[in-house]
Amino acid sequence: MSLEIRKIVSFEEETLIEGYKKADRPLRMFAVAAVVTNPWAGRFVHDLKPVVREYGPQLGELLTQRICELAGGAENIEAFGKAAVVGLNGEVEHASALIHTLHFGNFYREAVEAKSFLSFTNTRGPANAPISVPMMDKNDGGKRSHYLTLQFNIGDAPAADEIVVVLGGATGGRPHHRIGDRYQELQELGHDVDNPAAV
Template sequence: MTPEIRKIVSYREEVLIEGFKAAATPWTLYAVAAVITNPWAGKYVEDLKPVIHAFGPELGALLTGKITDMSGGGDKIEAFGKAGIVGLDGEIEHASGLIHTLRFGNHFRQAVGATSYLAFTNIRGAANTAIQIPLMDKNDAGRRSHYLTIQFSIVDAPRADEVVIALGAATGGRPHHRIGDRYQDLKDLGHDMDNPAAI
């Protein structure tokens, strides 16, 4: 069992000036998305696991290979994320199931040498729905400079019986980041840095 892929869409954004100030080095964001037929569309299926186990590794390897090629290698990627959009004849559970499996995400994590979890969105929408991929630092979930969102759309996808599965990446954080990080906030609020949840 393999996913039926109708198309693969790539997105690249290179920012030279951000907020009226030139970036010291170009800031580049990437995304790649696969538009696939939703095998569960139009019906309720209790056990999603067989398809998730079959599709997850194939989609994870395919999209990871494409996005690391686009960026010049996994070592060039500092921030990463994922997204799924299910068409109108599907459940949000379908988009969620295809991206929230280690069989999918671990391909990307391993390729970029990450320890953080992949930030994500999973929604239902019609063709041309904005695909929003939240990003975070691949190794430091509290590094706010790398809290980013890539947004693009595919004019004819997802169709009602399709799912769009996407990965996003950035070569760095916002060029002129200056809001600090969550660790300074915790320190300022008097939290125990070894146990941030404690007050």
């Protein structure tokens, strides 16, 4: 079964003022979503891997190209994440399958030269369901300034037999961030910063 994309949706917002104070640098957050036919809708399929290996690279390459263009270049992306929403005739496993694979995510990670894993959500819902894309610093998972969430929706997607597959990005951290990074608290609690599990 070949990949069928009904539409591609781009979303962007730019924050100029936060907390009644002008941002030193405006924060741009953006996402690109592909609305695809769910090849497993309405039935139970045990082995999802053949479709994942076919769809993953196609979606990964397409969405990575689009989001890097939206950012004005991969080098402008500091925080990143991914999401998928499956329609009501599908399983959350179907949403998970298309984004939780290196055949999909590595295109984005390599394009932005990231060290961190892509934070994510995978949910089920009707058309116009909320889409939340959590993000973090592409190179440092403990950098709290870049813990961000982009929210948007698509009025007619996902249909019951569709999946919305999303990549998200941001050009920086939250304006006026001031809660510090997790490393400071690890030190306060007597943990080894290089090995948080050690006391």
